[in-house]
Amino acid sequence: xxxxxxxxxxxxxxxxxxxxxxxxxxxxxxxxxxxxxxxxxxxxxxxxxxxxxxxxxxxxxxxxxxxxxxxxxxxxxxxxxxxxxxxxxxxxxxxxxxxxxxxxxxxxxxxxxxxxxxxxxxxxxxxxxxxxxxxxxxxxxxxxxxxxxxxxxxxxxxxxxxxxxxxxxxxxxxxxxxxxxxxxxxxxxxxxxxxxxxx
Numbered sequence: 745x746x747x748x749x750x751x752x753x754x755x756x757x758x759x760x761x762x763x764x765x766x767x768x769x770x771x772x773x774x775x776x777x778x779x780x781x782x783x784x785x786x787x788x789x790x791x792x793x794x795x796x797x798x799x800x801x802x803x804x805x806x807x808x809x810x811x812x813x814x815x816x817x818x819x820x821x822x823x824x825x826x827x828x829x830x831x832x833x834x835x836x837x838x839x840x841x842x843x844x845x846x847x848x849x850x851x852x853x854x855x856x857x858x859x860x861x862x863x864x865x866x867x868x869x870x871x872x873x874x875x876x877x878x879x880x881x882x883x884x885x886x887x888x889x890x891x892x893x894x895x896x897x898x899x900x901x902x903x904x905x906x907x908x909x910x911x912x913x914x915x916x917x918x919x920x921x922x923x924x925x926x927x928x929x930x931x932x933x934x935x936x937x938x939x940x941x942x943x
Contacts, residue, residue, distance in 0.1 A: 748841070748842075750843055752846065756780070763776065763777055783852075784815050785815045790857055799816075804832065809823055837895045851928050851930070853938055862923060866923070873885070873923065880905030891918065899914070
């Protein structure tokens with residue numbers, strides 16, 4: 745028995761001054777918070793009701809589960825816990841019940857249910873799937889089988905152009921699928937491009 749599919753949405757609690765710091769340096773903290781909150785709500789609406797998977801929210805920072813402004817009312821919520829990004833990402837892969845797991849970030853305006861479904865479909869023939877970001881990182885990672893117990897997130901240079909390459913280097917011998925690259929919104933330049941293209 746394969747088990748069910750699990751979609752993990754990684755999310756920071758929407759607090760002024762604590763989200764999207766690189767973006768806020770160019771557009772201000774209030775506008776960065778507005779973008780963060782709106783994009784998280786859009787994504788959760790787009791993916792959480794799909795019957796093909798079970799969606800859970802994994803929240804940072806530690807203790808933020810009590811935040812009243814968190815989106816996704818009614819969804820199961822978990823604390824990301826302590827550690828670097830790789831240590832926090834590894835937790836849902838290890839802790840969720842049997843089945844394929846896909847984890848996504850919450851700052852990808854083009855991400856929706858169709859792409860999530862494509863990622864799960866990729867896991868029928870691959871051991872891992874990634875959604876590459878244009879900056880060298882990735883906005884989606886899916887793992888199945890033994891890779892769930894031993895996620896490839898050690899010795900990765902997070903928040904750099906090497907993040908995807910470092911992670912792939914940890915997957916020697918695994919079958920890996922790559923989705924089409926999408927832009928994430930981390931910098932003022934990313935934000936301006938997104939605003940221009942969405943008009």
